[in-house]
Amino acid sequence: MLFKLIKRPEPSRAMVFVSPLVALGLTLLSGIVLFQIMGVNPGQALYAFFVEPLTSKYGWGELGVKATPLVLIAVALSIGFRAGVWNIGAEGQLTLGAICGGGIALWLYQVDSIFVLPLMVVCGIAGGMLWAAIPAFLRTRFNANEILTSLMLTYVATLFLSVLVHGPWRDPDGFNFPESRIFSDAATLPLILDGTRLHLGWIFALVVVASAWILMARTIIGFQIKVVGEAPAAGRYAGFSVNKVIWFALMMSGGAAGLAGLVEVSGPIGQLLPSISPGYGFTAIIVAFVGRLHPVGVLLAGLLLALSYLGGESAQISLNLPLAVTGVFQGMLLFFLLACDVLIQYRIVPATAKSIAS
């Protein structure tokens, strides 16, 4: 061993903030190496990835569009992660939110009323909650691991959406393409910035960030979540119900993911398609960790990961790089972050002969 880990008496607060920045730096360095291997000029590639998308007002709007579902999901997931509840199936809950909210849009497609959109929002949230209720019930009643059940339900949800758009919900005038009708104006989220596609969902995301911050910092249930996550034995001793925390965490994250799904289909997509998300539900897990499981951190991390999606698209167009580079970047970022987080609990010292002997 070239170095040794010495446990700090107390976790380092500074490192909590430094670690994501170091991880980002290391990811960029690895990106340079990766682009070299792929035979692409790293300067050009990094420019295309991280600068070019933000050179226009439209680009900044797109950043908000991509960050909206990531932030919505990640804020709620991070609450669950703090409680030790591993909801990995946000992608499925997002899909159910899109199905339930989008179903309302299709059902009321001839109705021009300001109540259509609020009803869609409510149903989207309810759909996500319903899907998250299954792992919550199976975990609290039957002790079944929520990681596996929520993930399996993601595959079921995607297939369910596919059934709908290939069958009953297919656009009757759509030349047999597996797509629903395009939603009416009453069922489409209003835009909030001229010349961009930024929509009302971004405001939802900001509201959720603020509410989550209040929840965790100022309420009893927020306190219980932190105790159950960090010291389950202390939580039980204090009489906190672990089952209640599990239900709460899954309902929160399910609802938020459902809202994210609804926001996607009634915002940038505008209809139901067989595939409505490029893996936002999974990327949100990275967002939650990079954001230090804190609402404000998640907001910043959401913007960063949104940029990685935009960068992937821009690099695909300008340099002909495959879109999969985005996933590689995202995975590397999380790896480096997890590695750097060792500095929160431990100090690294060079292993001298003396320290090995001791």
Add this chain to the structure above:
Amino acid sequence: MDILIPTLLTIITAATPLLYAAIGEMITEKAGVLNLGVEGMMLLGAVCGFATVHFTGSATLAILAGFLAGAGLSIIFAVLVLGFQSSQVATGLALTIFGIGLSALLGQNLVGIAYDGLPKLTIPLLYDIPVLGPLLFSHDILVYGSILLVATVAWFLNHTRPGLILRAVGNSHDAAHAIGYHVLRIRFFAILFGGGMAGLAGAYLSLAYSPLWIENMSAGRGWIALALVVFATWRPWRVLIGAYLFGGISILQLHAQALGIGVPSQVMSMLPYIATIAVLVMISRDRNKIRLNAPACIGKPFHPTS
């Protein structure tokens, strides 16, 4: 009879990748480490195996490449979890996300290319036995290997000293450390083995089960393998039963589609995932059973000085 034997043969091919991945993960978990990156390691094994056979034409090298790809990716996990004390759940998820991205990147020029599939090794004489012969004695090498693997792992865990040490490390790393075993080193090799097996599972998918490469072709099999380990209550022969059960379910689904049952094909495709949930619930509801059989230190980090 004419339909039965081909059906049973396809069940065996569907079960084999699950078997490799689940046995590998079981060994990792027996050492006290939960690696949720099976799906990512499988995909990397699949793309590397397929690329190797495409460029070299050698099935042997391709199988080796699949193994090495899975094992190589698991080294990242091992370094983070063992060296940097990172959360096993988070690191495993990162491994899956990274593996999906990296395999898609590596395989971008391999999409749409076909391969004949692994050659069948027919065992002379035994093959001539009616019914059983064609069923049991005409498979590719990885199918034979998977059965051998289960037997070897069962023997290793229950009848050898290193197997006992591995279980000790997973059940009480502090005690194992106090006796003088290198907990981290043993865990490192357990993770490596799990990664290699996941890689083989992936290679089997792209070389034999459906001999081609498509992005994300494992379609959740890595996660099903994780559930199989729980289903089997960490016992090798039960992993075998579980894998064949799930192989059966996924093939049943294909045949039901072919028979034109009046249900959309996607609904049938949901079956393996729903079955996984059902099976997990059935096993997990008995908390004592899980507590008695699960490695006690699973998911807990170990640091020699703390």
